[in-house]
Structures are given as C-alpha cells and as structure tokens.
Amino acid sequence: MTLFCYNSASQKHQKTIQQITLGRYLIERLFQLKIGTIFGVSRDFNLSLIDKIYEVESIHGKDSIKWAGNVNELNAAFAADGYSRCSKSHLGVLISSFGSGELTCLNSIAGSFAEHVGLIHIVGMPSDVSQSKDLILSHTLDKGDFTIYHKIFSNVSETNTILHDILEAPGEIDRCLKIAYLKQKPVYIGIPQNLIDVLIPITQLETPIDLSTPSNASDVQHEIVSSICKLSKTAKNPIIIVDAGVSRHDCKSQVSKLIETTQFPTFVTPMGKSAIDEGGVGGEIFNNEENPLIFQNVQTQLLEGKSVPSKFGGVYIGSLSRPEIKKFVQKADLVISVGTLSSNFNTALISFDYPTNNVIEIHSDHIKIKQALYQDIHMKELLTKLNSKIEPCVSSSIIPQLRLYNTPAPVETKLTQSWFWTRVSSWFRPGDIIISESGSTSSFGILETRFPSSVIAINQTLWSSIGYSIGACLGASMVIKEQEFHLRNLLLATKPLKDQIPQSKRATLFIGDGSLQFSINEISTIVKNGGTPYIFILNNSGYTTERLVHDLNAKYNDIQNWDYTSIGQLFNSKNYENFKIETQGDANKIFYDKSFGKPDKLKIIEVKLDKFDAPESLIK
Amino acid sequence: MTLFCYNSASQKHQKTIQQITLGRYLIERLFQLKIGTIFGVSRDFNLSLIDKIYEVESIHGKDSIKWAGNVNELNAAFAADGYSRCSKSHLGVLISSFGSGELTCLNSIAGSFAEHVGLIHIVGMPSDVSQSKDLILSHTLDKGDFTIYHKIFSNVSETNTILHDILEAPGEIDRCLKIAYLKQKPVYIGIPQNLIDVLIPITQLETPIDLSTPSNASDVQHEIVSSICKLSKTAKNPIIIVDAGVSRHDCKSQVSKLIETTQFPTFVTPMGKSAIDEGGVGGEIFNNEENPLIFQNVQTQLLEGKSVPSKFGGVYIGSLSRPEIKKFVQKADLVISVGTLSSNFNTALISFDYPTNNVIEIHSDHIKIKQALYQDIHMKELLTKLNSKIEPCVSSSIIPQLRLYNTPAPVETKLTQSWFWTRVSSWFRPGDIIISESGSTSSFGILETRFPSSVIAINQTLWSSIGYSIGACLGASMVIKEQEFHLRNLLLATKPLKDQIPQSKRATLFIGDGSLQFSINEISTIVKNGGTPYIFILNNSGYTTERLVHDLNAKYNDIQNWDYTSIGQLFNSKNYENFKIETQGDANKIFYDKSFGKPDKLKIIEVKLDKFDAPESLIK
Incomplete structure (x- = not known):
C-alpha cells in the first residue's frame, strides 16, 4: 500500500531549497517511514522540534503527519508502543524532554524493550551551550552530568545517541531509526535545542533509509532448512508454536x-495471539437476533464447514493451558517455535516445559535446532526458503477445539467472565484491533476468545505494566484514523466520493476498573484526536487479579468506585455514548445491535461483574 | 507534640511475643518515625508487605497508620514527597513493586532527590529463590540481572539496600531510615517477598532509631560563629536569604x-517561601464584606501596626526579581544565605549573582564563608550557637514592601492573574498548606502572594515535574487528616467532646489546566481517603507557560478543554462542591463567604483566565 505522496507533492517544494533544518530532516525521515502520528508532551526543551512536525505536515498535506499531544509521557510512550504494534510502519515515535519528562516514561520504554517493540524515543535536550556552561545544574540532580538520563535509558534501548556534531547527526539519526525497525526495540535519540534549526544539505534525505535485513549465509541457511525438513518428515506428532516475534518482524504471511x-x-502463546488466523467466525453471522440458535455452538458451525477449519489448536500457556491442549503439546515429538521473544521460555507465571528434545526455535535473527545455535540468520528469509522446501505432512491428530458456545440462559442471568468472553468473541469482526489490559482479568479472558481473520491483538503480557492498554488504545485509534485517511484519499483519487467511504475499522479495549484508574486521563487524548474506540470497563470493584493471587479480602484491593458514565463528559467529548451491561440479556442486546457495532463514536461500556469472578485460566 | 501511644497500648501486646516478622518490623519503625500514611499501589511483589500495614494499624488503633492506595506509582511518589514536606515526620514513605511499578515512579523520586526531600522508597521484590533460579527472566529485561532497577535508582537515592540476610536486615532498614531523615533525600530499600514473614527478635525495635546529628566540632563551630559575628558587625547593608533547606531540616525557629x-x-528564594514568617495578614480581617475598604491596601494596614511589621522583604529570584528587591540585594555588602539546596545558585531560569564577596552559605551539613569551606558542620546546632552570640544590628534600610492591594473595580471586571494572586493572598489563613504547581502560572503567581504565619508552601521549583502538585496535595491532605485525628484523640482524652473539635486546617492547591491533565486521576485517592482540599484550576486553555517561553500561538499548547464540574462525579465523591469564577465579583463572593472558607468538603474552583495572561514574574 503506497499511500504517501512524498515524491509528488513535496518534490517540487524540496527542489527549490537545497538545505533543510536538522529538525525537519528528522521529522521527514519519520514521515518516510510511514509514521503518521507522533506522541509526547510539549515542554521546554522540545518545543522547537515539535514545530517541525507542523512544518512537515504543512508540506505534505493536512493529517499527513501529526502531533498527538498526550497528557503525560508515561501514557504517550504506551501510545507509541501500541501504535507500533498495529501500524504498518512497525514503529512508534515519542518525543519527550530532558530530565523530568523523559524519566516519566522509563517504565513504558522498559516495557517496549522487554516486549520487542520498535520505538523511537526522541529527547529534546538543553542546548550544547547550556550543557558546557552547566547553566542548569539543578536539572542534572546537582551532578553536572548531562548524560545521566541517557545512561539510565541505555538499559532499555537497543542503541542510543546524543547528537552534537551536525555533520554526523543525519547519519546517526538514520542508524538509530534502522536499528529500531530491524531489531524491533526502542532506541534513544537526544537532540540539543541548538541543533534543531541548523541547516544541513538535503541530499541525504533523498535516499531512503535501507530497512532490509542482510541476506542469510546460504550454506548455513541450507543446513538449517535441511535439518528442519528432516526432523519434520520423521516426526509423528509435530506442532508449531507461534509467538509475538512473528507479528513484530512482519512474518505473518510466511508463518x-x-x-x-x-x-x-x-x-x-498468549503474546502470539493474533499472529496467525485462528479460524474464528465472529462478525455478522453470529450477531443475528432472528436466529439465536446459530450462536449456540460455534463448534458445530465449524464442523459443518460454515467456516474453513483451521489447524489452530488454541493458546498454549505451559502448565496453565487447558488440559486438552496441555495433553496435546505433551505428546508432541517435534516443536517448531516461531518468533519467541524471550531468550528462555519462562515468564512470571508460565513455564514452558516441552517433553521432547526436538525443539526448533526460529527467532528473528537466530535459529536454534535442538542444542545447535545459528547466529545471524533472519526469520523472514529463512521461512520463505523453508516454505519452498518443506513437504506437506497431514497430521492425523485431532486438534483440540475451543469451547466456543454459550448455553441458552434466561436474559436476566448475571454476567460471568466465562460467558462474557465467549459471547464477545463472536462479536469480533475481521480486521478488529483488540487491546486487553495485561495483569487484569481481561488479559486472561482474551485467551478464551477466538479471533476472526486479520485481527491484531495488543497485550503487554511479559512486562505487564498496569494502565498500559489505554495508551495502546490511543495508538490503535490513531492507526485506524490514518488508515481511513489514506484509504479515503485513495478512493477520492480514483472513484466518485459517493458510497465509497469504507466501513470503519474498530479498536476495542478491555480493561479492568483498577487498571483504568492508572491512566484514565489519556482518554482525553483519544477524544481530542477524534478516536472512536470501544472501551469495555470490566468493573469488578478492584484488583481482582491481586485478590486471586494473594488474599481474596485484602482491603487494599478495593478501589474507589467511579461513576464511569462521567468519563465522556469530563473529557468534553462531543461524540460518545455510555452503556452498562449486567446480564446476559444486556450483553446480547448491544452485541445484536448493528448501530452499536459501527465505530462511529467513543463507546464506553461498563461490564458489571462479580468481585471474585475471573476467567478460568486466571483461577487456575 | 507526642501524639503516639506506642509505649502504652502496644507495649502489652509486644511483651507477649518475643519475635516479630521483618515486614512488621519495618512498618513499626515507620510508625515510630510518626509516619501516618504510606503511599503506593498494591501489586504482585508487595502484597505481603502491605498486609503488615493493616496488622500494625490493628495493634496501635484505627487510623494510627494507613495505606493510601494510589492510582499509580508516579502520583504515589509525588504524594509521599508532598507528605514529607509538610509532615512533622519530615519523611514520606512509598511502597512500589519490582520492575514496572518502581520504574513508574523514577521521575518523582528524582524530583525528591533534586529538591532534598526525605523519602523512603520500599520496593517489594521477587523472592530470593526466584532470583537465584532466574524464574522470571522476563522481568529483568531478558538480562537475568535482578539488580538492574536498583542500580538505576542509585542515581537518585542517597543510599540503598536490597535485603537478603535476615540478620543484617533490621540494621540495614534502620541505617536507611536514618539517612533519609538526616540527609533529607530519598533512600531505596528492596525487600524480597520471602523475607517479609521471617521472624526476628523484637529487641531491636525497642530502641528508637537515633535521629540526632553528630555534634559539631566545637573549635570549628567557634571559628565560624566568630567570623559570622565579625562580618555582621561591620556590614552596612547585610541581608539574609532563606532557602528550602531551612524547612527540610527543621530549622525554621532557629532562622x-x-x-x-x-x-x-x-x-x-522561590523554594524558600514559607520558611519564615512573612508577616502577611490574610485570614478573617480582610475577608469582611462589610468593610471592603480594609482590603484595599494591606500595606497601609501593616504600617498602621495592625500586624507586626516583619523584616520580610519578599522573594528574591535573581535577575527576575522585582526592581526594588533586585536593587536592595544589589547593594547588600553581606549576604547570609541559609538552607540553599543546590550546590550553586543557578537554576534553569534564575542566576543569583551577588555583587558582594561577603557571602556566607549555611547549608544543612556544611558552611562556606567567602571561599572557606567547613565540612561536617550542621546547620541546626550552628544556628543555635550563632543566635546566642550574634548581636542585634537594627538596619536602617527600608525594606521593599510587597504591593499587596487591589484597586476597586466593577464586579464584572474579568479576572487577571495579577489581581487574582493579590486577592487570594488575603484569603489565606495562618497554618494553611498551600501547594502550587511548578512550571505553571501558579508557581509564578504564588510568588506574588504574602503568607500569614505558619503557612507551609509546597512547590517543586527546581525539578518542575508537571502534575506533581496533585500528588503533593494528596500528601498534604493526609497530613491534615492525621493532625486532626491526633488532636481529636488528645482532646477526647482530656476534655469533654462538645465544642472541642478544632477548626480544620486547610490544604489549597493552585494548578493549571494543562498540569491537571497530567495526573488528575489522583484526585480519586484524595476522595477515597476523605481529603477535603481546595483545588483552584487556573483555566487558561493550555500550556500558557510554554506559550510565553516559546510561541504564543503554537497549536500544541492548546489542550482538550475539560468539563471540570464532572471531576467530583467521576471520582464518585459524596462530599464536593464546584465553583467557577470569571470576574472579580465572582472571586470576592467566594472569598467573603465564611462557609467557603471552611474546609469541610472537596472544593473545585475553576478560575477562568485569559489564554495569554500570566503573573508578572513569568512575563518577565
């Protein structure tokens, strides 16, 4: 999809000038990388740089690139992370400010680092002159060391730079942007105020940044492909386990x-959810009030061939998996693990303990076959090669199917987590972006859903920062707005306007009441930027996850019970609607409602649940 | 004021047990240090420790020590900082959790470090067993290094420890608490989950932590006192400049x-404001609608002897000072600077450039006379000694007086910053806690007020983190609640209840609309804990400070305009009231209103101001 008009509208403009400011260079580079929204908070040391976003927008056209203007840097970085996960650019951008501003987002950046998210963190710094004169010693914790925060961030950045030399600056910028994309990790670029308006030749801007991975060594790749083919051929019960690296490194089609x-x-894996087509049906056919029976048993529908049966067996969560899945994985004699992020298979709660020694790990930039490690082999090229060599091997195993059905119940039956997640599953539509808060019941509930095709799921499973998902929902809302903007431009250029505006894509957030309190203020930025996500607030009167983990009745897990209907009003939205669902009847009513399904306004849905109720996987 | 019953009610209980858990030891130590509220967010690794707060409360009586339960760690740390600044304990306490939780508050802790605030940051960590087995590698950014966050925090902590050895743990805790108090800086205590419930002998708890500073070397002190007396005697235009260290190190009465x-x-200095009695009148006598003339000229009132004329000359902000103050300082031939925090006199905006070489700096733990440095001399003892030796020296200089008057104007005259700050100045009451947001127009406006006696001002002048002040307001609200609680207990013990409940103290926050958006969610914690502050929201449609600093019309300084009347409703307060003032008449109406002056509920006052209007010192 080439939606940017960089080489047409703007070329003329550029020919008339031979030099551009370094600040504009940086923003133009981001625009070339298909960044449509930059997140952050405007503060002292970054104001001149933010000016450049408006300048670049004025050159390439309204909404071509824009400043989100967040309420704080912590949420801004969450938003940039969420944006990166669902944008075609596979990158998110955040501008913070030296000292207090940048430190505010350290937790978010650490999350992006832990979860392998491509993110560019640009920090507006005091001018080199101030630095050399120590004019603002107070901003350096009385230490006079202007690199102190930069050093802290080196713990959570794949690479980093502070620009001082104008001659080297463009190259340094390009180097960092390339690494952020290829490694899918955060990078840190510090830019002193006095450099923003220094002119540099335009030449370097004309050559796009090379984002290609180096080619794999063909002999090594040949050896790996042969080994995998051989192991696959002899395996009786081979399985594939897909993790988030597949989404991050854009290898979904290869997998x-x-x-x-x-x-x-x-x-x-929990983080790998949505990396492959789960064969879920969802969408219109199940949200048909006239034929409620069709909704009763998705399983039946699948078996009757109403949907293409997939080889999708569900979510593997190690020892916490459903018994039938655990059993299935236990008897595997070959595990091909693709896109695993962590260097081992352990997370806080989950231990992946494969009984077989025949484990093949395909990571983004290295491969491990049993105990043999192959460095510097990239996943995408390897998978392409493998796909051309590996032979079909129809397994006779019956794949465990998700229990996607709802038994009929009186409409006044109170909602339970178990019923809710199944029900909402069939409301999802192909192409939805579905965000679930990590560490809350939502992140467990979402594992019990089955997605239709092309869904993108966002969940910060490994790092699990409370409050992440509201920022991520903002990021997703911006991606959707940009996609619509480009699609509309494309249609306007080729067809008459009438009836050509496509149905909008949807961003749907599931968040607990406790997590919502962490960062509710960022809903204001969603409103300000015209985002129209669904926000399902799972109100279970506090930190239910913590209750189940530690003490059911501990007082500190009670939270202030908010009036969620006031959110839209406080943030002064002119386009929102509140819903409250307590019973199965309430839920069916909204899910059957076609106008509810249309993402034309901010929709806030309070889902009233019992304090101690939780999804099955969490209870386990 | 000895308000704690540690040695009466609880002694019996303790005699029956010879051992206590390490977790309880820590909380009991905090209780001994007169900590009444602990801030933080309950998460995985700190739940067992938070249990101990409830245990200690159950021993010493309801509300003797309590858990605030914040919405996020960033705000929680702001609250602990604010608490420390106005509590008699001179300490604030925060409990966070390993990884994501602790990193969320790094910016706040850096602020406490930069501004010399005594703060104890306790971090619940994974058990030693997990750490040694690397069970949760994902939480260590895939680096397997459990000390990574601890190392980051060492940049902003005076000292730090991770408890591993149960025998050394109580001593380590005591060491850190002592340093936090004496140095007025943050300390970091990491406590692995598995140590919380390990029993230790109760003996060590029975000896209070020694919080005294070491005595000054008498010969050195003698030399210093002599020098100061000599310089003072010969000076023709001596002045004293007071900074925040005086408040932090409890030296107000000495100064x-x-x-x-x-x-x-x-x-x-701006940070030193409220460290000395400013001789402001404020309170009831000026808020007398029947005699509005009396309000017209505070200056006249002072001269007529209705208040004790003070030697207070106003706020010195270096080159940004009012001309008459700048001139006064310029002609000083001796500057005694007491309690300066920064190691030099420069801050981001202000350069303190004294023309005289006769500068005496009295810091908390060292003294500098001209170029001579005296290490390890403590301010409090030195000032006490100095006060007994120094001779009176009535200066003939006429001290510049603050222009505290309001010219009469039609009631429908729109509010201006200049008028507002003068007017509100006379509404203040002795003993008020006045919090102003740093970096916003409030922090400049507050410099143009004159406080009555015993006011405590809170402003994060040096570090200037946006959003700090809402957390600080929560901290102040908790201090007020605790003081009332103890006073009530005292009165109940000595007198009949009737008519004995004293008039409540007040916490008043001034915050801009932009800053409010950064951390509004913490108002929920104020509501949950029954705080009843005044929150003046200076609504000037965005980041006015940034406008004035950089570009008056930059779009990124516009913010989403909220409906501030919905705040109380969203956070489900049962006890709040909204006000909106736009004219001088509106302002006088509330300030004359006795029931408005009573802090019996959360009061949210939207102050509508022009987008480009700002206090004089900011415009300069």
Whole structure:
C-alpha cells in the first residue's frame, strides 16, 4: 500500500531549497517511514522540534503527519508502543524532554524493550551551550552530568545517541531509526535545542533509509532448512508454536504459509495471539437476533464447514493451558517455535516445559535446532526458503477445539467472565484491533476468545505494566484514523466520493476498573484526536487479579468506585455514548445491535461483574 | 507534640511475643518515625508487605497508620514527597513493586532527590529463590540481572539496600531510615517477598532509631560563629536569604530567631517561601464584606501596626526579581544565605549573582564563608550557637514592601492573574498548606502572594515535574487528616467532646489546566481517603507557560478543554462542591463567604483566565 505522496507533492517544494533544518530532516525521515502520528508532551526543551512536525505536515498535506499531544509521557510512550504494534510502519515515535519528562516514561520504554517493540524515543535536550556552561545544574540532580538520563535509558534501548556534531547527526539519526525497525526495540535519540534549526544539505534525505535485513549465509541457511525438513518428515506428532516475534518482524504471511503447507497443528502463546488466523467466525453471522440458535455452538458451525477449519489448536500457556491442549503439546515429538521473544521460555507465571528434545526455535535473527545455535540468520528469509522446501505432512491428530458456545440462559442471568468472553468473541469482526489490559482479568479472558481473520491483538503480557492498554488504545485509534485517511484519499483519487467511504475499522479495549484508574486521563487524548474506540470497563470493584493471587479480602484491593458514565463528559467529548451491561440479556442486546457495532463514536461500556469472578485460566 | 501511644497500648501486646516478622518490623519503625500514611499501589511483589500495614494499624488503633492506595506509582511518589514536606515526620514513605511499578515512579523520586526531600522508597521484590533460579527472566529485561532497577535508582537515592540476610536486615532498614531523615533525600530499600514473614527478635525495635546529628566540632563551630559575628558587625547593608533547606531540616525557629535578633532584612528564594514568617495578614480581617475598604491596601494596614511589621522583604529570584528587591540585594555588602539546596545558585531560569564577596552559605551539613569551606558542620546546632552570640544590628534600610492591594473595580471586571494572586493572598489563613504547581502560572503567581504565619508552601521549583502538585496535595491532605485525628484523640482524652473539635486546617492547591491533565486521576485517592482540599484550576486553555517561553500561538499548547464540574462525579465523591469564577465579583463572593472558607468538603474552583495572561514574574 503506497499511500504517501512524498515524491509528488513535496518534490517540487524540496527542489527549490537545497538545505533543510536538522529538525525537519528528522521529522521527514519519520514521515518516510510511514509514521503518521507522533506522541509526547510539549515542554521546554522540545518545543522547537515539535514545530517541525507542523512544518512537515504543512508540506505534505493536512493529517499527513501529526502531533498527538498526550497528557503525560508515561501514557504517550504506551501510545507509541501500541501504535507500533498495529501500524504498518512497525514503529512508534515519542518525543519527550530532558530530565523530568523523559524519566516519566522509563517504565513504558522498559516495557517496549522487554516486549520487542520498535520505538523511537526522541529527547529534546538543553542546548550544547547550556550543557558546557552547566547553566542548569539543578536539572542534572546537582551532578553536572548531562548524560545521566541517557545512561539510565541505555538499559532499555537497543542503541542510543546524543547528537552534537551536525555533520554526523543525519547519519546517526538514520542508524538509530534502522536499528529500531530491524531489531524491533526502542532506541534513544537526544537532540540539543541548538541543533534543531541548523541547516544541513538535503541530499541525504533523498535516499531512503535501507530497512532490509542482510541476506542469510546460504550454506548455513541450507543446513538449517535441511535439518528442519528432516526432523519434520520423521516426526509423528509435530506442532508449531507461534509467538509475538512473528507479528513484530512482519512474518505473518510466511508463518501462515508454513502452517498451510505442513498442516501441523498450531498453537499460539498468549503474546502470539493474533499472529496467525485462528479460524474464528465472529462478525455478522453470529450477531443475528432472528436466529439465536446459530450462536449456540460455534463448534458445530465449524464442523459443518460454515467456516474453513483451521489447524489452530488454541493458546498454549505451559502448565496453565487447558488440559486438552496441555495433553496435546505433551505428546508432541517435534516443536517448531516461531518468533519467541524471550531468550528462555519462562515468564512470571508460565513455564514452558516441552517433553521432547526436538525443539526448533526460529527467532528473528537466530535459529536454534535442538542444542545447535545459528547466529545471524533472519526469520523472514529463512521461512520463505523453508516454505519452498518443506513437504506437506497431514497430521492425523485431532486438534483440540475451543469451547466456543454459550448455553441458552434466561436474559436476566448475571454476567460471568466465562460467558462474557465467549459471547464477545463472536462479536469480533475481521480486521478488529483488540487491546486487553495485561495483569487484569481481561488479559486472561482474551485467551478464551477466538479471533476472526486479520485481527491484531495488543497485550503487554511479559512486562505487564498496569494502565498500559489505554495508551495502546490511543495508538490503535490513531492507526485506524490514518488508515481511513489514506484509504479515503485513495478512493477520492480514483472513484466518485459517493458510497465509497469504507466501513470503519474498530479498536476495542478491555480493561479492568483498577487498571483504568492508572491512566484514565489519556482518554482525553483519544477524544481530542477524534478516536472512536470501544472501551469495555470490566468493573469488578478492584484488583481482582491481586485478590486471586494473594488474599481474596485484602482491603487494599478495593478501589474507589467511579461513576464511569462521567468519563465522556469530563473529557468534553462531543461524540460518545455510555452503556452498562449486567446480564446476559444486556450483553446480547448491544452485541445484536448493528448501530452499536459501527465505530462511529467513543463507546464506553461498563461490564458489571462479580468481585471474585475471573476467567478460568486466571483461577487456575 | 507526642501524639503516639506506642509505649502504652502496644507495649502489652509486644511483651507477649518475643519475635516479630521483618515486614512488621519495618512498618513499626515507620510508625515510630510518626509516619501516618504510606503511599503506593498494591501489586504482585508487595502484597505481603502491605498486609503488615493493616496488622500494625490493628495493634496501635484505627487510623494510627494507613495505606493510601494510589492510582499509580508516579502520583504515589509525588504524594509521599508532598507528605514529607509538610509532615512533622519530615519523611514520606512509598511502597512500589519490582520492575514496572518502581520504574513508574523514577521521575518523582528524582524530583525528591533534586529538591532534598526525605523519602523512603520500599520496593517489594521477587523472592530470593526466584532470583537465584532466574524464574522470571522476563522481568529483568531478558538480562537475568535482578539488580538492574536498583542500580538505576542509585542515581537518585542517597543510599540503598536490597535485603537478603535476615540478620543484617533490621540494621540495614534502620541505617536507611536514618539517612533519609538526616540527609533529607530519598533512600531505596528492596525487600524480597520471602523475607517479609521471617521472624526476628523484637529487641531491636525497642530502641528508637537515633535521629540526632553528630555534634559539631566545637573549635570549628567557634571559628565560624566568630567570623559570622565579625562580618555582621561591620556590614552596612547585610541581608539574609532563606532557602528550602531551612524547612527540610527543621530549622525554621532557629532562622526566625536569627532574623529577630539581627533585624537583618530577609528575602526568600522561590523554594524558600514559607520558611519564615512573612508577616502577611490574610485570614478573617480582610475577608469582611462589610468593610471592603480594609482590603484595599494591606500595606497601609501593616504600617498602621495592625500586624507586626516583619523584616520580610519578599522573594528574591535573581535577575527576575522585582526592581526594588533586585536593587536592595544589589547593594547588600553581606549576604547570609541559609538552607540553599543546590550546590550553586543557578537554576534553569534564575542566576543569583551577588555583587558582594561577603557571602556566607549555611547549608544543612556544611558552611562556606567567602571561599572557606567547613565540612561536617550542621546547620541546626550552628544556628543555635550563632543566635546566642550574634548581636542585634537594627538596619536602617527600608525594606521593599510587597504591593499587596487591589484597586476597586466593577464586579464584572474579568479576572487577571495579577489581581487574582493579590486577592487570594488575603484569603489565606495562618497554618494553611498551600501547594502550587511548578512550571505553571501558579508557581509564578504564588510568588506574588504574602503568607500569614505558619503557612507551609509546597512547590517543586527546581525539578518542575508537571502534575506533581496533585500528588503533593494528596500528601498534604493526609497530613491534615492525621493532625486532626491526633488532636481529636488528645482532646477526647482530656476534655469533654462538645465544642472541642478544632477548626480544620486547610490544604489549597493552585494548578493549571494543562498540569491537571497530567495526573488528575489522583484526585480519586484524595476522595477515597476523605481529603477535603481546595483545588483552584487556573483555566487558561493550555500550556500558557510554554506559550510565553516559546510561541504564543503554537497549536500544541492548546489542550482538550475539560468539563471540570464532572471531576467530583467521576471520582464518585459524596462530599464536593464546584465553583467557577470569571470576574472579580465572582472571586470576592467566594472569598467573603465564611462557609467557603471552611474546609469541610472537596472544593473545585475553576478560575477562568485569559489564554495569554500570566503573573508578572513569568512575563518577565
């Protein structure tokens, strides 16, 4: 999809000038990388740089690139992270400010680092002159060391730079942007105020940044492909386990092809959810009030061929998996693990303990076959090669199917987590962006859903920062707005306007009441930027996850019970609607409602649940 | 004021047990240090420790010590900082959790470090067993290094420890608490989950932590006192400049005595405001609608002897000072600077450039006379000694007086910053806690007020983190609640209840609309804990300070215009009232209103101001 008019509208403008400011250079580079929204808070040391966003927007056209203007840097960085996860750019951008501003977002950046998210963190710094004169010693914790925060961030950045030399600055910028994209990790770029308006030749801007990975060494790749093919051929119960690296490094189609070719039963990790087509049906056909029976048993529908049966076996959560999934994985004699993020398989709660020694790990930039490590081999090229060599191997195993059905119940039956997640599952539509708060009941509930095709799921499973998901929802809302903007431009250029505006994509957030309190203020930025997500607030009167983990009745897990209907009013939205659902009848009413399904306004849905109720996987 | 019953009610209980858990030891130590509220967010690794707060409360009586339960750690740390600044304990306490939780508050802790605030940051960590087995590698950014966050915090902590050895743990805790108090800086205590419930002998708890500073070397002190007396005697235009260290290190009465004895004209730095009695009148006599004339000229009132004329000359802000103050300081031939925090006199905006070489710096733990440095001399003891030796020296200089008057104007005249700050100045009451947001127009406006006696001002002048002041307001509200609680207990013990409940103290926050958006969610914690502050929201449609600093019309300084009347409703307060003032008449109406002056509910006052209007000192 080439939606940017960089080489047409703006070329003329550029030819008339031979020099541009370094600040504009940086923003133009981001624009070339298809960044449409930059997140952050305007403060002392970054104001001149933010000016450049408006300048670049004025050159390339309204809404071509824009400043989100967040309420704080912590949330801004969450938003940039969420944006990166669902944008075609595979990058998010955040501008913070030296000292207090940048430190505010350290937790978010650490999350992006832990979860392998491509993120560019630009920090407006005092001018070199101030630094050399120590004019603002107080801002350096009385230490006179202007690199102190930069050093702190080096713990959570793949690379970093502070620009001082104008001749080297453009190259340094390009180097950092490339690494952020290729490694899918945060990078840190410090830019002193006095450099923003220094002129540099335009030449370097004309050559796009090379984002290609180096080619794999062909002999090594050949050896790996042969080994995998051989192991696959002899395996009786091979499985594939897909993790988030597949989404991050843009390898979804390669993995999809691998599954299609091998027909190996495939599971996803919690973070890998949405990296492959789960064969979920969802959407209109189940949200048909006139034929409620059709909703009763998705399983039946799948078996009757109303949907293409997939090789998707569900979510593998190690020892916490459903018994049938655990059993299935236990008897595997070959595990092909694709896109695993962590260097080992352990997370806070989950231990992945495969019984077989035949484990193949395909990471973004290295491969491990049993105990043999192959460095500097990139996933995408390897998978492409593998797909051309590996042979079909139709497994006879019956894949465990998700229990996607709801038993009929009186409409006044109170909502339970278990019923809710199944029900909402069939409301999802292909292409939805579905965000669930980590560490809350939502992140467990979402594992019990089955997505239709092309869904993008966002959940900060490993790092689990409370409050992450509101920022991420802002990021997703901006991606959707940009996609619509470009699609509309495209349609306007080719067809008459009438009836050509496509149905909007949807961003849907599931968040607990406790997590919402952490960062509710960022809903203001969603409103300000015209975002129209669904926000399902799972109100279970406090930190239910913590209750279940530690003490059911501990007082500190009670939170102030808010009036969620006031959110839209406080943030002064002119386009929102409140809903409150307590019973199965309430839920069905909204899910059957076509106008509810249309993402034309901010929709806040309070889902009233019992204090001690939780999704099955969490209770386990 | 000894308000704690540690040695009566609880002694019996303790005699029956010979051992206590380490977790309880820590909380009991905090209780001994007169900590009444602990701030933080309950999460995985700190739940067992928070249990101990409830345990200690159950031993010493309801509300003796309590858990605030904040919405996020960033705000929680702001609250602990604000608490420390106005509590008699001179300490604030925050409990966070390993990884994401602790990193969220790094900016706040850096602020406490930069501004010399005594703060104890306790971090609940994974158990030693998990750490040694690397069970949760994902929480260490895939680095397997459990000390990574601890190392980051060492940049902003005076000292730090991770408790591993149970035998050393109580001593380590005591060491850190002592340093936090004496140095007035943050300390970091990491406590692994598995240590919380390990039993230790009760013995060590019975000896209070020694919080005394070491005595000054008498010969050195003698030399210093002699030098100061000599310089003071010969000076023709001596002045005293008071900074925040005086408040932090509990030396207000010593400094007050010094001013009284010497009669030297005295100025405060922006951070030093409220460290000395400013001789402001405020309170009831000016809020008398029947006699509005009396309000017209505070200056006249002072001259007529209706208030004790003080030697207070106003706020010295270096080159940004009012001309008459700048001139006064310029001609000083001796500057006694007391309690300066920064190691030099420069801050981001202000350069303190004294023309005289006769500068005496009295810091908390060292003294500098001209170029001679005296290490390890503590301010409090030195000032006491100095006060007994220094001779009165009535200066003939006429001290510049603050222009505290309001010219009469039609009631429908729109509010201006200049008028507002003068007007509100006379509404203040002795003993008020007045919090102003740093970096916003409030922090400049507050410099144009004159406080009545015993006011405590809170402003994060040096570090200037946006959003700090809402957390600080929560901290102040808790201090007020605790003081009332103890006073009530005292009165109940000595007198019949009737008519004995004293008039409540007041916490008043001034915050801009932009800053409010940064951390509004913490108002929920104020509501939950029954705080009843005044929150003046200076609504000037965005980041006015940034406008004035950089570009009056930059779009990124516009913010989403909220409906501030919805705040109380969203946070579900049962006890709040909204006000909106736009004209001088509106303002006078509330300030004359006795029931408005009573802090019996959360009061949210939207002050509508022009987008480009700002206090004089900011415009300069």
